[in-house]
Amino acid sequence: MASSSSAQPQQINVTDLDVPQLADVRRQLEEELTHLSNSYAQLRQAQAKFKACIDNVGQVKPENKEKTILVPLTNSLYVPGKLLDVEHVIVDVGTGYYVKKTRPQAMKHYESKVEYIRTNLEALQETIQKKQENMNYLINVLQMKLQQQASGKETKVG
Amino acid sequence: MAAALQERLQTASADFQKIQNDLSLAVDARQKLEAQLSENELVKKEFASLTEENTVYKLVGPVLIKQDQTEAKQNVDTRLEFIRGEIKRVEGQLKDLGEKSEKKKLELVEIQAALQQQPTNET
Numbered sequence: 001m002a003s004s005s006s007a008q009p010q011q012i013n014v015t016d017l018d019v020p021q022l023a024d025v026r027r028q029l030e031e032e033l034t035h036l037s038n039s040y041a042q043l044r045q046a047q048a049k050f051k052a053c054i055d056n057v058g059q060v061k062p063e064n065k066e067k068t069i070l071v072p073l074t075n076s077l078y079v080p081g082k083l084l085d086v087e088h089v090i091v092d093v094g095t096g097y098y099v100k101k102t103r104p105q106a107m108k109h110y111e112s113k114v115e116y117i118r119t120n121l122e123a124l125q126e127t128i129q130k131k132q133e134n135m136n137y138l139i140n141v142l143q144m145k146l147q148q149q150a151s152g153k154e155t156k157v158g
Numbered sequence: 159m160a161a162a163l164q165e166r167l168q169t170a171s172a173d174f175q176k177i178q179n180d181l182s183l184a185v186d187a188r189q190k191l192e193a194q195l196s197e198n199e200l201v202k203k204e205f206a207s208l209t210e211e212n213t214v215y216k217l218v219g220p221v222l223i224k225q226d227q228t229e230a231k232q233n234v235d236t237r238l239e240f241i242r243g244e245i246k247r248v249e250g251q252l253k254d255l256g257e258k259s260e261k262k263k264l265e266l267v268e269i270q271a272a273l274q275q276q277p278t279n280e281t
Contacts, residue, residue, distance in 0.1 A: 100213040
């Protein structure tokens with residue numbers, strides 16, 4: 001999304017650029033790559049969290065009714081509690097809203113979340129790969145230019 | 159003459175820096191709004207698939223408060239509207255700043271060219 005706002009003339013041939021410009025482009029590409037890989041890792045984490053939620057919802061089953069559980073009040077303080085309603089859970093749907101759902105509904109909700117993230121992950125993976133290819137090409141051109149420059153200087157000196 | 163040009167260069171590049179700074183701030187704001195928009199749209203989608211027995215709660219401070227479904231839906235709708243308006247506003251800002259920075263860039267290039275044309279053999 002951010003790339004569309006910076007409407008840079010993308011039609012310039014990379015081989016037309018000189019070495020400092022190439023280095024600049026490389027730096028920019030590097031930044032984009034780290035940003036994208038960070039996003040990828042974050043998405044991965046979010047997906048893992050939702051998967052954990054699916055497991056947890058699975059634990060709120062009728063067999064566990066009336067069993068004692070420890071309810072965390074803070075990170076380090078727990079009180080014993082009893083599981084009464086095994087049919088409903090309350091799900092965070094975002095922006096401060098929570099919805100009471102039946103267990104199958106909650107499962108479906110989290111599964112669709114995981115699926116949603118999966119498609120995003122795939123798209124992101126593809127862009128990362130493309131960027132990586134661009135990067136490799138750019139580095140090749142850069143090295144070529146550097147070599148040319150070096151040999152050019154030698155002939156001038158000699 | 160060269161000193162005056164130098165001075166112009168300094169102020170112009172300071173201006174340019176400032177515009178760049180504002181620009182990146184606006185880009186950040188735009189990104190934040192985009193994130194809010196997509197989150198709210200997800201919530202809207204979620205609300206659209208609710209049935210009567212799905213009670214909606216709203217997080218107010220540390221507690222969950224029961225809220226009417228229609229009220230919650232309206233709330234999200236107004237929020238979406240607001241965010242879209244904000245995005246439009248920031249978009250205008252971005253365009254404005256982009257033009258400004260383009261202009262300053264040209265000015266900078268001009269000054270630099272003028273500086274280079276100055277006879278340097280005086281020094």
